[in-house]
Amino acid sequence: MRPIKPSKVFIEPYNEWNQRFKPLGTISLILVIVTVFYHPLWLAILTSVITIANISIDIGLIVLNARKKGKLSKMNHDRCL
Secondary structure: OOOEEEEEEEEOHHHHHHHHHHHHHHHHHHHHHHHOOOOOOOHHHHHHHHHHHHHHHHHHHHHHHHHHHHHHHHHOOOOOO
């Protein structure tokens, strides 16, 4: 089996960070499913905290990646001129 190639959407170091935070998304999805069927308060709170953290991390990585891509694009444009 061939290793999974890293995505080309995120540039370094954000690609590595994205790969490290992928299991958090899986955990939050499983907790959401479990919370729907077995819903004690502590599990609902834990699920909401993990889900909010996961969403915040994803949005933060997207913003940081876009800013870095913009800076690199501007540097490459300035270098060509």
